[in-house]
Amino acid sequence: MLDLTLLFELMLLLTSLCAGWTALWLWWHARFQPLLSPLSAFCLMLMLWCLGHLALQHQFWLVGKALILANPLMPAFYLQFALYFVADGKNATADTGISRLKTLLPLLFLTSILVTLLSWSQPSATVQPAAQLPQFFLFSGFGWVNLLYTVALGALAHGVLWQGWRNSSGNKRRTIAAISVSAGLGLLLASSFVLPSLGLDWYPYPMLLLPGYLLLLVYSVVRYQMLAVNAFASRALFVLVMGLLLLLLMGLISALFGQLGMPALAAVPGWQLWLYSSLLLLLAAACYRPLSRLAERLIYPGVALSQQMVSSWLSELSKPQQWQALADVAAALVSQPLKQPLQIRLQQGDRLLAQSGPGTAALQLCCKAQQDGWHFVYSPHTELTPGMQLTTEVFGSLLQSSCTNLERSLALAEAEKSRLSQQHLVELGALAASMAHELRNPLNIISMASAAVDAELKGHIQTQLKRADRLIADMLVYAGNLQLQRQQLQLLALVQGVLAQCELGEVQLDLRISPDLWLQADAMRLQQVLINLIDNALAFLRNAPAAELCIEADAATQTNGSRSVVLRLHNNGPALDPAIESRLFRPFVSKRAGGSGLGLAIVQRIVAAHGGTICHRTDLGWPVSFEICFPGA
The missing domain is CATH 1.10.287 (Helix Hairpins)
Structure with a gap:
């Protein structure tokens, strides 16, 4: 039969080792979670309490009694932990009772130290055979004050937890409930050591659960905060089941x-x-x-992967908001563990989104977006070791996920930008319509009042009124919502109809459009495009010597196989200022005499509404060339 004294010493030694290790572990993690500091001190005091009982078994009576009588500090640290845990969160100052008790903590610690010192200086305990053990600690004299004070502090800590349970919800409420259950177990274990002092000569069998109580308490506190604890608990449970x-x-x-x-x-x-x-x-x-x-x-020799490295990769890859930034970050991250230069390529189909690193690198990593999502491939020009292959594949899977997330983020941002742009256009259109109504009323009054003035002055007034009316009309077109009425149009007939309305004067016209070219477009809006571009050209050509205007069009095949019509308007007037070429289609950037400053901006809006593009070119042999590409020839 196993000696009960040996069993008592073994369990206390195991508990003290567990308490010391737990105290050190909690103190290390308290750098990130300060509320673990008082719990670490509580575990340290429990270790000293167990060592005190062990010291008594080996006749170190003075040391043993001193360590056991220091037990008022144990519930003091537990009370500090309870206050910090309950008050931790958004309702930290909601309970005035908890807040006041926190301010009294220094006084409670001072009182605990004073009770401990008085217990050391006064007759407080005896050591004699009891509970089937040769040496056992029994309270006497001032020791009962020590015990009652310890119990009172423990009850106060449990009251704080109960109040926190009432005011909490979710994981925190469940955590406090688990702490209370473990605290009830601790109360049962502690009472087994007090019973012999009350005259009940019973062996403290509940102390066999002391190591489990400590681990249960710590696990109930940090299980929702630290995944490492859950991993440790799963391993401990596995070992326990294997032991059984x-x-x-x-x-x-x-x-x-x-x-x-x-x-x-x-x-x-x-x-x-x-x-x-x-x-x-x-x-x-x-x-x-x-x-x-x-x-x-x-x-896998070579590179050693770790959970910390993978977590760092995942964190860094989630930060970039642009494709080039993601490629740069990815190249910087993976080149360090692989210890060699590499190239990162991000592609959407055949279109290159971003590239980082030298093209001559021995290792090239590519993330490509296809119809079924993003895929990661790598093409080494040199053979990789198994460790480098594993590192590359793990990093590639993280980069693939980051590309998916960035694509979604950019799509959402673009959708939000489009929504705000549409909202802005609606507001601008309403404002423009209101201004047009308010401006045309006084303009009509001015027009009627000018009928009584002399002919020369009346001519000037009418000219300025037409200019103002043109500005209002252009503003309505630019700010309004374009509604297209598409129909099949012969491009040559449409251009000839517009030219018939223009006063070419001495300008030489060269028209190169086949009658076989047809467009699916809005006739009125397309006329606006041609009128704006031809009027702009004629404004600079009428007084120029040997002025020429050339309009040509032909069918073209795009890279995706679709057909389109390319319309070009050339003139030999003065070349545009290179400083304004990048801003040419913005409102009021280039304004000719008598114009509204909105002509080219309106042209771009109409062309874009048809799904086409317009650009200014200087590489076609003419000083000024505008090229329009309409899809769907």
Whole structure:
């Protein structure tokens, strides 16, 4: 039969080791979660309390009694943790009682230290055989004050937790409930050490659960905050289940030894077989991680992946908001562990979105968007080691996810930009319509009033009124919502109709349009485009010597196989200022005499509404050329 004294010492030693390790672990993680600091101190005090009982068993009575009588500090740290945990969050100052109690913490700690010092200086405990143990701590004298104060602090801490449970919800409410359950277990364990002082000579069997109480308390606190704790708990549960299965297996084997003719092995106590097997199991569990790392290095030599590295990659790849920035960040991240230059390419079909790194790099990583999503490929010009292949493939999967997220983010941003642009146009159109109504009324009055003036002055007034009316009309076209009435049009007939309305004067016209060219377009809007462009050209050509205007059109085939019509208007007037070419189609950038400044902006809006494009070119042999491309020839 196992010696109860040895069992008592083994469990206290195990508890003190668990408490010391837990205190150190909590103190290390308190850098990121400060509320773990008082819980770390609580575990440290529990370790000292267990060491005090062990010291008594080896006749270190002075040290043992001093460590046990310091127990008022244990609930003081627990109360500090409870206050910090309950007050941590958006409702930290909502409960005035909790806030006031936090301000009294220094006083409570001072009182705990004072009670401890008085307990050391006064007769507070005796050590004598009790509870089937040769040496046991019994309260006496001032020690009862020490015990009552400790119990009062513990009750106050549980009251704080209960108040926090009432005011919380979700994960925090469940966490406080788990802490309360573990605290109830702690109260049961602590009472087993006090019973002999009350005259009940019972062995403290509940102390066998002391190591489990400590781990349960810490797990209930941080399980929702730290994933590492959940991973540790899963491993601990696995070891516990394996231990229980091992215990059953040893019982079965010991029963079979006698039947198999091995009486010596059958005579070995079952607990010894279980203990030896448990030690082997723990040794195997301790060797698993180092041997696993060794196997990974043998199978994948070179680069060693870690969870921290992958988390850092994922965090950095989520920051860029543009394709080029993503390519630059990706190249900088993966080139460090691979220790070689590489090239990152991001493509959407055959279109290159971004590229980073030298084109002559030995390793090229490419993320390409296809119809079924993003795909990652790499093309090494040199053979990669297995470790480098694993690193490249893991990084490629993260880069593939980042490309998907960035594509969605840019699409949402573009949609929002389009929505705001449409809203702005609607507001601008309403404003323009209102201004046109308000401006045309006084203009009509001015026109009627000019009828009585002399002919020369009346001519000037009418000219300016027409100019103002043209400006209002252009503003309405630019700001309004374009509604296209598409129909099949012969381009040559349309251009000739517009030219018949223009006063060419001495300008020489060269028309090169085949009668076979047809367009699906809005006739009125297309006339506006031609009138604006031809009027702009004639404004600079009428007084120029040897003025020429050339209008040509032909069919073209795009790279995607679709047909289009390309219309070009050339003139040999003065070339445009290079400084305004990039802003040519913005309102009021280039304004000729008598114009509104909106002509080219209106032209671009109408062409874009038809799905076409317009640009200014200087490489076609003419000083000024405008090229319009209409889809759907």
